[in-house]
Amino acid sequence: MSVAESAIDLERTLRERFDLEQFRPGQREVIENVVQGRDVLCVMPTGGGKSLCYQLPALLLPRMTLVVSPLIALMKDQVDVLIQRGVRATLLNSSLDPAEQRTRLQEIEAGQYDLVYVAPERFRSPRFVEAMAKIRPSLLAVDEAHCISEWGHDFRPDYAKIGLARRRIGAPPCIALTATATDLVRRDIADQLDLQDPAQFVTGFDRPNLGYAVVEARRDADKLVALAQTLEQNRGPSVIYASSRARCESVGQFLENQLNRSVAIYHAGLSREERHSAQDRFMSGEAEIVVATNAFGMGVNKANIRSVIHFNMPGTLEAYYQEAGRAGRDGNSARCVLLFALGDRFLQEMFIENEYPPADTVFQVFNFLRALESDPIELTHAEIKESAGIELNESAVGTAIKILEGAGALEKFLPRENMAIVRINAEADEPSLTRRLGSQAHVQRTVVLGLEGLVNRRFGETIYFHPDDFATTLGLDRPALNRALRTLAAELPIDYIPPFRGNAIRVIDRSRKARDLEIDFTALEKRKQREYDKLERMVRYAQTRQCRRSYILSYFGDASASRVHCGHCDNCGLGDGLATPHAGVPIDSTAGREVVLKVLSGVARAKGRFGKTVIAQMLTGSGSEKMDRWGLKHLSTYGILAEFRQPEVVQILDALASSGFVEYQEVDRFRPVANLAAQGWELLKGQVAHPLVLTLPDAIAAKLTNGGLERLAAPRPAASAQAAPHDEDGADAEASALAGDPLWGHLKSLRSEWAREAKQPSYCIFTNQTLDALVRERPSNPKELAGIKGLGPARIERHGASLLAAIAQHADRPVAPSPGAAPAALPKAAPALKTAPSPALERPLKSKTTPTEVEVRTDRSPSSSYIPTEEWTCRLIDRGFKLDEAAAIRGLDFSAILRHLTLAARQGRKVAPEAFLDPEVLKRWDEWRAEQGNVTSPSPYRDASEAMWNLYLACRAQG
Incomplete structure (x- = not known):
């Protein structure tokens, strides 16, 4: 080539x-x-x-x-x-x-x-x-x-x-x-x-759009004051890094209780599900701030983070620069603020000491473990610390175990629910281990043959299995299997670990003495000293009076460090390094006051049951299932501020609260709800005549004053598509002249729902530039849709039909012109929608025959939003596709397909259980349910996951 x-x-x-x-x-x-x-x-x-x-x-x-x-x-x-x-x-x-x-x-x-x-x-x-x-x-x-x-x-x-x-x-x-x-x-x-x-x-370490600042604060109380000021003056998504789980929790409580900010907490002490939930809330914009340890951030692709604040100083400049670098990926200005106390140095020194424990501590841990009889050893680091009488922090125990594992003295096993571990330590070409058994050891011979089949010649590799299932397969009861496994593990090169909770440790050779272990403590001491050297460079950064960007670039050997003054850090003339606070803006236009009254009406109709985030979702017409569950879609204020983004409404609510019109009351721990204050009721009833002044960012204040229409921004220089600015969902934040078009709001709502379903930021579905192009061009067929910039083949395959359906519903609406363009002609009215929900549905799958077109019929009025995502799933199942095939066609997780079908069945959509259950399984479930009196409790069968069982019950509830 x-x-x-x-x-x-x-x-x-x-x-x-x-x-x-x-x-x-x-x-x-x-x-x-x-x-x-x-x-x-x-x-x-x-x-x-x-x-x-x-x-x-x-x-x-x-x-x-x-x-x-x-x-x-x-x-x-x-x-x-x-x-x-x-x-x-x-x-x-x-x-x-x-x-x-x-x-x-x-x-x-x-x-x-x-x-x-x-x-x-x-x-x-x-x-x-x-x-x-x-x-x-x-x-x-x-x-x-x-x-x-x-x-x-x-x-x-x-x-x-x-x-x-x-x-x-x-x-x-x-x-x-x-x-x-x-x-x-x-x-x-x-x-x-x-x-x-x-x-x-x-390619260079320089990030010109980032401004660096250090605020000296000796106590945590002082840091909280500086933190509040920084967040107030740097509005937008923010990441706050703290040194410990406890500090994450306390800082998060302060932000929610004292500042009424939407916060997610992320640290290693949470379960995997809790961490995923926290990350999803921050990525989707539901939580404006995440407070986290350094466990958070690597690979987090949120482009519009406006500030990264370190509540505690990291131990190295590399770690600081990597974490601070998560701000401003959209190319817009962002702030990186370090709240520095000299005591943070001692905290980092403690971390280093625990990360590199002395030889005596390592030997003490090993001698304690080798003296225990249990195998495997199931103790937490804290239990080992206490039982062994170790003076250092429990994290030092974890490091000692890591060192011992590296030296071949210990082996760690990670648990899986109700599963055991087996490993056959034999050569790949070795004959069956049954040759080592006596002729009368019938049960043991059966178990060895079963284990060899289970391992399938993956010798030396840990294999997980369910002992109950294994015993049934071999025709043994569980006690007989346990006895055989214990005997085999003692006599043959077989490791067996029964099901357990938590981490388990095995001492490989209990006869081995601690002093005989091959551990290079000299090398560990050198690494420890390097960590102290790096900590010293970090402290110098916090205390330097030179340009902070120049200091960082010089550390990494970047040639551009020769610039003495960056003009963006606190040492280059920006005072305390914080942005100028927003001044109060008078809302003196009729359109602006009308927006404020709509917000207050939403608060009033919520009747003190919800916080500001849910109220903002209701006012902007969110498609969240919360709106249906709590009946918010039936309120007259649902969707009356569709031209605003949810975080914008949240900021308006905060401004109204600061001015005394709305008040937040904590009715449950850390969950404040919004109510109208007396002054808010007076304003809503027209009893307040004086000018309304709110503290808001300029862009939101202008949009509010214009009644929801964003100001046209001055043309920007051409930039890389990847460097385009992003909004709160990660989509382009450039003010759109088309935002007032109903189709624009409709498509934005669709995009948000697809993003939530895919657990991705909205810009991963398509950007606001693509959204504007769809509204301007209004494509009426797949060919025209393919001409829209930003819609590749994969996106058109997944979302094309729904986009065309939404555009067809707005075919009789006027098209808002692009800035500076001549008025566009109205598009031709689209015919009654007759298209496939996705090009994937037009192609036959395996031996199935499918029509080239699927007629989409719906009893909804033309003004309805769109055909629900669960309906597309149901139509695939109706046409004979299996669950995994439907998941592959739609590009969704298997669990999402189950949720779609369950929701549809509960809403009355006919879903046949024969479409997803084997006839024998279905018969068995029906018989058991009949015997129990048509119960809705979980099934006793292993083949019934909770999601599948719920789907089955929803289908059977239809009669």
């Missing part, structure tokens, strides 16, 4: 698969080297577009691209976005159960994916390494590559083994990517991964 042809392929792939018009600085050069098969080391600032540097080549290379990523949540987010774009991507990690992992690996071996994301721990599996060696990936991408270096700020032992794993799978070309790496770390990354003459790209 010629250079010109290659360039055309890159441009076409960028446009068609990623809906982007041009590359960001540095991306093209990196991608060209990757496609040519060269090793690459890429350092790009946070938000610079690192992911595209391996995602785009993956679509052009002959075999799959293997991506090593540190966080499961990060993998899922990236895979979800790629699938939305029509890219064949998947992940393989511990979030999948063993059966799913085996199936997924078989699919990978069959060549069904272009991109596969794994955690570095996956290379511990001989089965996985063997599969990758056969596949020989075209590219190995190592994300967050600084984790591979002991000189980096987030060293992880499993990352250090990637270089060896790379050689074992055929040494494919490799791209290592990171946002923060000094020159020393970059050299170490190249050495550890064995990169051959790598092309190195350092």
Whole structure:
């Protein structure tokens, strides 16, 4: 392929698969080297577009691209976005159960994916390494590559083994990517991964749109005052980093109780579901602020974060710059504020001491564990600390266990609900272990044969299984199986761990003495000293009087550090580093007062039952299921402020509260509700004649004064499509002249619902630029829809029919002109909608025959919003598609399909259980339910998940 042809392929792939018009600085050069098969080391600032540097080549290379990523949540987010774009991507990690992992690996071996994301721990599996060696990936991408270096700020032992794993799978070309790496770390990354003459790209650490400030505050009380001031003067989504779980909770309580802000809390002490919920609330805009430990943030793709505030000082400048860099990814100005107390240094020193415990503490932990009889050992770090009499923090116990595991003295097992672990420690070519058993050991022989079948020659690998199911398969009762397993584990090279809760530890050799362990404490001491050196550089940053940006760039060796004054930090003339507060704005127009009265009416009709977020959702016409559940859709104020965004209404409510018209009352812990104050009732009844003055950002004040119409912004210079500003959902925030068009609000509502369903920011569905184009052009068929910028094939396949349906319902409405354009002619009225809900539905699947068109009939009036998403799912099932096929066609999780069908059945839509249940299972469930008197309690059968059982009950409730 010629250079010109290659360039055309890159441009076409960028446009068609990623809906982007041009590359960001540095991306093209990196991608060209990757496609040519060269090793690459890429350092790009946070938000610079690192992911595209391996995602785009993956679509052009002959075999799959293997991506090593540190966080499961990060993998899922990236895979979800790629699938939305029509890219064949998947992940393989511990979030999948063993059966799913085996199936997924078989699919990978069959060549069904272009991109596969794994955690570095996956290379511990001989089965996985063997599969990758056969596949020989075209590219190995190592994300967050600084984790591979002991000189980096987030060293992880499993990352250090990637270089060896790379050689074992055929040494494919490799791209290592990171946002923060000094020159020393970059050299170490190249050495550890064995990169051959790598092309190195350092696109610069400078983020000109970020303003840095440090506020000295000795006590937490002082920090809370500074925090309130910073948030007030830097409105918009914010991330607050705190050093501990307890501080996260206390800061979050302060923000909710004292400032009435919508807050999500995120730290490692929460369950996985709670963390996912907190992240989803922040990403969707339901929570304006997230208060988190450093467990939050990696891979969080929210472009419009306006401030990142560190309540406590991080331990390294690398960590600080990476976390602060999550602000302002949309290219607009954002603030990075460090609340500094000298006492934070002592806190970080304590962390370092616990991370590098002395040899005596490590030996003390080992001797305590090897003296215990239980196997496995199921104790928390706190229990070990207390029982062993260790003086350091319990986190030091965790570090000691990690060190001992690295030395081969201990082994940790991670639990799975009601599952046991077995591992056969035999050679791959060794005959069956039954040859080592006596001729009379019939039960043990049966169990060994069963285990060998279960392991399927994956020797040395931990295999999870349900003991009850295994016993039934072998024809044994559970006690007999347990006795046999205990005997076999004592006599044969078989490890067996029964079901347990929490982390479990096994001492590999209890006869081994602590002093015989091979642990390089000298090397650990050197790493500890490096951590103290980095802490010192962090403290200097907090106390320096030089330009803060210059200090940071100099630390990373960036040549642009020669600029002495950035003009945006507190040391370059911006006083305390905080933005100028918003002055009170008089709302003296008739349209503006009408908006205020609508807001107050919404508060009045809520009758003190809801907080400001729900009231804002009701006033803007949210499609949230809360609106139906609580009857808010039936209020006269539902949707009367559809031209406003939900966070805008929240800010108006806050301004009214600050002016005494609305009051927030805490009726439940941390859950304030909104009520009208006496002054608010007077204003609503027309008894307040004096001018109305509210403290609001200029843009919202202007929009309110104009009755919901946004001011036309001055034309901006052309910018990269990726650098466009984003609104609270992550979509383009440029004021739209079309926002008053009913179709604009309709399409925006659709987009929000699809985003919630996909658990993605709204801009991942399509941007406001695309929204404006849809309203202006009003396409009436799939061909015209394909001409809209920002709607690629995958988006049209998933949402095209619903978009056309919505546009057809507004066919008789006038079209708002684009700024400066001549009035557009009205589009021709679309005929009665007769189109497929998705091009995917026009194609036959397997042996099924489907019509080329599906007539969409509905009893809804033309002014209704759209055909519900659950209806499309029902129509797929009606046409004979299976549940997994419907999920694949619609690009949704299997659980979403079950929810759709359950909701439809409860609303009276006929759903036949025969469509999703095997006849034998259905008969068995019906018989059991009849015997119990048609109960609605959970099924006693293992094959009945809660979601499937609820769907079954909803169908049977129809009669």
